[in-house]
Amino acid sequence: MFNAYESDLSTLEPQFTQTTTPTGKVNFYSMTLEDLKGFLKGRGKEQFRAQQIFKWVYDERVTDVESMSNLSKAFRAELPEIMSFDLPPVLKHLKSVDGTQKFLFDMKEGNSVEAVLIPSEDRLTLCLSSEVGCNMACKFCFTGKQKLKRRLTTEEIVGQFMQVHDRLGEGQRISNIVFMGMGEPLDNPEAVFKSIEVLQNPFGMMLSRRKITVSTSGLVPQIKLVANARVRLAVSLNGSNDDIRSKVMPINKKYPLKELLEACKEFCDQTKDKITFEYVLLKGVTDQLEHAREVVRLLKHVPSKINIIPFNEHPGSGFERPSDEQIEKFHTELIRLGAHVLLRRTMGRDIFAACGQLTTVTDRPETMDISNSKIGSTNERHFSSGQLSL
Numbered sequence: 001m002f003n004a005y006e007s008d009l010s011t012l013e014p015q016f017t018q019t020t021t022p023t024g025k026v027n028f029y030s031m032t033l034e035d036l037k038g039f040l041k042g043r044g045k046e047q048f049r050a051q052q053i054f055k056w057v058y059d060e061r062v063t064d065v066e067s068m069s070n071l072s073k074a075f076r077a078e079l080p081e082i083m084s085f086d087l088p089p090v091l092k093h094l095k096s097v098d099g100t101q102k103f104l105f106d107m108k109e110g111n112s113v114e115a116v117l118i119p120s121e122d123r124l125t126l127c128l129s130s131e132v133g134c135n136m137a138c139k140f141c142f143t144g145k146q147k148l149k150r151r152l153t154t155e156e157i158v159g160q161f162m163q164v165h166d167r168l169g170e171g172q173r174i175s176n177i178v179f180m181g182m183g184e185p186l187d188n189p190e191a192v193f194k195s196i197e198v199l200q201n202p203f204g205m206m207l208s209r210r211k212i213t214v215s216t217s218g219l220v221p222q223i224k225l226v227a228n229a230r231v232r233l234a235v236s237l238n239g240s241n242d243d244i245r246s247k248v249m250p251i252n253k254k255y256p257l258k259e260l261l262e263a264c265k266e267f268c269d270q271t272k273d274k275i276t277f278e279y280v281l282l283k284g285v286t287d288q289l290e291h292a293r294e295v296v297r298l299l300k301h302v303p304s305k306i307n308i309i310p311f312n313e314h315p316g317s318g319f320e321r322p323s324d325e326q327i328e329k330f331h332t333e334l335i336r337l338g339a340h341v342l343l344r345r346t347m348g349r350d351i352f353a354a355c356g357q358l359t360t361v362t363d364r365p366e367t368m369d370i371s372n373s374k375i376g377s378t379n380e381r382h383f384s385s386g387q388l389s390l
């Protein structure tokens with residue numbers, strides 16, 4: 001009985017985005033340093049100019065070419081004719097009572113995506129979107145209710161980061177990024193991994209690869225790309241056996257748990273890293289103690305930690321959040337069985353920026369009253385694909 005989106009799962013092979021420039025100019029943010037060197041070389045320019053431009057734009061935040069004083073006058077005149085520095089415009093910027101901020105970006109032709117900035121004591125994490133809509137149709141996810149419209153380009157992903165960066169307060173710096181906003185990042189691998197190359201470049205934003213997490217609903221063949229990029233992996237589990245997981249996440253029918261966990265083991269062997277498994281607690285569906293025991297058995301051979309995420313309500317989801325008592329019982333059972341587990345404080349619920357609440361759909365209020373909510377328990381934060389557990 002899983003819906004119309006199910007047929008789309010047959011088309012989940014890697015698909016690559018092409019950067020298009022309506023003005024005929026190349027967008028600077030679409031290029032890695034190597035791309036820019038190649039671009040300049042093709043125009044007879046010295047390749048070291050690429051580093052100079054990277055430093056101006058990413059380090060100094062100068063995009064007025066006339067101010068790039070170490071470029072020749074002739075080059076300064078030529079550059080704006082062949083390159084643009086446009087960023088996706090911010091349509092809305094909302095702030096939660098808990099400090100979480102949500103940004104809505106215009107991605108042209110009526111498309112928009114959201115990114116969320118989440119503060120904590122020791123980090124400032126930006127959750128980025130990778131697609132407009134999503135074909136994975138996870139049942140608990142608001143984004144999943146909107147079929148994929150298109151995959152974002154590299155400059156649209158880097159552009160989300162730069163727009164948020166440009167609005168930070170004095171002394172603030174984005175320390176971590178997570179690809180857990182709208183869309184399945186491994187369904188848009190070229191743009192996602194290229195944007196990672198840009199953002200981690202020493203002449204770019206200098207983000208450590210260890211502070212970049214790509215989250216997947218379980219696109220098994222693409223998991224090796226995360227290992228190759230030497231960034232961290234999060235996997236949305238959300239079901240303790242194939243029966244439940246297939247009902248909650250249709251992708252499980254294409255890549256069942258056995259295949260998924262084998263790919264996860266290979267990832268750990270190759271990277272010597274742990275994987276974060278996200279597990280959404282849905283009342284009566286995934287929140288029973290027998291489910292906790294099954295989860296621990298499933299992950300026995302995968303170096304991992306488990307983030308349990310009490311479901312965040314959104315219009316028409318059809319699921320309920322378990323009681324605080326049941327959440328605590330589930331948490332305690334995982335700990336009793338020796339799992340490394342985090343139960344997170346949910347953030348940004350009042351501005352619909354929490355796990356599974358991101359959307360481009362506009363027929364809902366921008367905020368909701370959460371003053372009576374009893375929310376969560378710790379300051380630990382990790383995130384999961386499109387679930388955006390904050």
Ligand code: SF4
Pocket residue numbers: 134135136137138141142143144145181182183184216217236385386387
């Ligand atoms: S949870 Fe992620 S993969 Fe699943 S529908 Fe939402 S955005 Fe897509």
